[in-house]
Amino acid sequence: MEYSNDGGETWVDATGLDQGLVLKIAQSPFDPDWLMAATFGGGVWSSTNGGSSWAETSVGLGIPYVYDVAFAPWDSNTAYAASLGVYR
Secondary structure, eight states, rough: EEEETTSSSEEEBBBSOOOOOOOOEEEEESSSOOOEEEETTTTTEEETTTTTTTEETTTOOOOOOOOOOOOOTTTTEEEESSSSSSSO
């Protein structure tokens, strides 16, 4: 995966997020550098540095096919993932 900090004029390789097809990226309403990605086949990944690096965070989901992710707008420690059910 690659990311851009200048509106897409230049792109840089990111580390991690090397599994699955990214279907959705969500940005935390509390921290613009905190991102989550839902992937088809790779589970959930998160980045705390604006997408420069990613770590898998789908422990406990049991299935790597995640269709959507979202941050709770009222709680900085709550996020949701949609797969064959909704996970919190």
